[in-house]
Amino acid sequence: xxxxxxxxxxxxxxxxxxxxxxxxxxxxxxxxxxxxxxxxxxxxxxxxxxxxxxxxxxxxxxxxxxxxxxxxxxxxxxxxxxxxxxxxxxxxxxxxxxxxxxxxxxxxxxxxxxxxxxxxxxxxxxxxxxxxxxxxxxxxxxxxxxxxxxxxxxxxxxxxxxxxxxxxxxxxxxxxxxxxxx
Amino acid sequence: xxxxxxxxxxxxxxxxxxxxxxxxxxxxxxxxxxxxxxxxxxxxxxxxxxxxxxxxxxxxxxxxxxxxxxxxxxxxxxxxxxxxxxxxxxxxxxxxxxxxxxxxxxxxxxxxxxxxxxxxxxxxxxxxxxxxxxxxxxxxxxxxxxxxxxxxxxxxxxxxxxxxxxxxxxxxxxxxxxxxxx
Numbered sequence: 001x002x003x004x005x006x007x008x009x010x011x012x013x014x015x016x017x018x019x020x021x022x023x024x025x026x027x028x029x030x031x032x033x034x035x036x037x038x039x040x041x042x043x044x045x046x047x048x049x050x051x052x053x054x055x056x057x058x059x060x061x062x063x064x065x066x067x068x069x070x071x072x073x074x075x076x077x078x079x080x081x082x083x084x085x086x087x088x089x090x091x092x093x094x095x096x097x098x099x100x101x102x103x104x105x106x107x108x109x110x111x112x113x114x115x116x117x118x119x120x121x122x123x124x125x126x127x128x129x130x131x132x133x134x135x136x137x138x139x140x141x142x143x144x145x146x147x148x149x150x151x152x153x154x155x156x157x158x159x160x161x162x163x164x165x166x167x168x169x170x171x172x173x174x175x176x177x178x179x180x181x182x
Numbered sequence: 183x184x185x186x187x188x189x190x191x192x193x194x195x196x197x198x199x200x201x202x203x204x205x206x207x208x209x210x211x212x213x214x215x216x217x218x219x220x221x222x223x224x225x226x227x228x229x230x231x232x233x234x235x236x237x238x239x240x241x242x243x244x245x246x247x248x249x250x251x252x253x254x255x256x257x258x259x260x261x262x263x264x265x266x267x268x269x270x271x272x273x274x275x276x277x278x279x280x281x282x283x284x285x286x287x288x289x290x291x292x293x294x295x296x297x298x299x300x301x302x303x304x305x306x307x308x309x310x311x312x313x314x315x316x317x318x319x320x321x322x323x324x325x326x327x328x329x330x331x332x333x334x335x336x337x338x339x340x341x342x343x344x345x346x347x348x349x350x351x352x353x354x355x356x357x358x359x360x361x362x363x364x
Contacts, residue, residue: 069346077347083355124361129340141364155360157337158311160352164251165259170342173265178337178362179306182323 043114045090045107047072055079055088062086064121068111068140070094070128078126086124089114094132095139103139111140115147122150129156225296227272227289229254237261237270244268246303250293250322252276252310260308268306271296276314277321285321293322297329304332311338 004012016024040046041053048054055061055075065086069075075088091106115123125140127133141151156174158167167175186194198206222228223235230236237243237257247268251257257270273288297305307322309315323333338356340349349357 074346077349077354078358081351081355081358083358124358125364126346126358128344128346130343130345133346137364151364152361153364154346154354154357155337155339155362156342157339157357157360159341159349160338160356161312161350162310163312164256164308164310164315164336167259167341168343169263172259172336173263174342175336175339176260176263176265176306176308178339178360179334180337180360182307182319182333182335 040090044075044088045092045110046075046088060085063118065124066111066114066118066120066122067124067126069126070133070136074126074128084124086122087120091127091136094127095136096132097135103143106136108140108143112143112147115144115149120149122152125151125153129154222272226257226270227274227292228257228270242267245300247306248293248296248300248302248304249306249308251308252315252318256308256310266306268304269302273309273318276309277318278314279317285325288318290322290325294325294329297326297331302331304334307333307335311336 016027037049038047039049039051041048041051041056043052043056046053046055050057062085065084066089067075067078067084067086068089068091069078070091070093072090075090078084078088089107089111091108091111093101093106095101095103095106111123114120123140123144125137127136137153141153144151155178156171157178158164158171158175164172198209219231220229221231221233223230223233223238225234225238228235228237232239244267247266248271249257249260249266249268250271250273251260252273252275254272257272260266260270271289271293273290273293275283275288277283277285277288293305296302305322305326307319309318319333319335323335326333337360338353339360340346340353340357346354
């Protein structure tokens with residue numbers, strides 16, 4: 001398993017051996033429940049215990065916005081900011097020709113269907129600020145152009161709280177190009 | 183001197199002792215020349231060997247834009263990006279009530295005078311993405327509002343090439359708020 005090598009594995013085993021039997025049973029049950037209870041939301045494809053997921057089931061969330069993310073991890077990162085109150089769509093990855101991942105391996109068809117049926121006003125593409133994320137964002141913006149929906153992208157620029165001359169040149173260049181009126 | 187403690191100082195001294203006498207003379211001359219030849223540009227107040235500085239003297243640079251920076255270090259960081267071809271104005275610091283630095287300690291008066299005489303179309307405030315930088319940007323935008331110049335600020339958002347869920351929550355929130363149409 002990731003980040004667990006032989007030494008850490010041994011440490012975990014000895015820890016479990018030193019705990020009461022109930023702890024080991026509880027851990028085993030939790031692992032079984034993980035696979036049994038966690039499923040994909042049938043609307044946004046995020047991982048959830050209940051279908052639809054809490055975000056899709058919440059009538060307070062703005063249904064006119066759909067935020068497109070690569071995976072559920074990114075969805076939870078955005079939820080932690082409390083800066084977004086629309087719905088989500090989890091693609092299940094990013095377009096990456098180098099890894100042989102094209103739109104057909106992702107939930108792009110499902111997104112197009114949702115745009116057609118739900119007619120949202122805005123699609124916020126929140127993919128990673130790298131080559132795959134950019135390629136996916138551009139692909140989606142072209143694909144969705146005929147539907148007339150406003151496709152937006154997270155801002156590039158300076159991270160908050162830093163120092164201007166610590167920013168790398170590409171980021172600083174994007175911050176200059178993306179400057180905004182005060 | 184910064185980053186040079188007793189051990190590094192001793193290492194530098196022994197290095198100089200091992201070199202021919204000409205090297206020590208050249209270093210001494212360079213240090214004297216540093217104070218003698220380096221001065222402030224009389225237009226933008228950046229450090230320069232010649233007055234006006236190469237940016238102010240270059241007729242190819244867009245005179246309708248003035249980029250306001252805290253110090254010459256930030257000016258050079260922006261020059262390295264090649265993303266900006268206007269002029270500069272070096273404030274000599276940032277507004278910081280905690281450190282007792284107000285507008286009167288900075289070259290704010292000089293900026294207002296330049297805006298009045300040069301009548302630029304845009305002032306790009308390129309201060310640090312932190313509390314002092316924000317305070318300075320807001321102060322300048324209010325101060326310059328009557329002149330009608332368009333005051334802009336560098337974009338906040340995701341640094342290029344990173345991973346969305348490595349961004350801190352404030353930065354991600356600003357990236358969402360600052361999203362742009364594709």
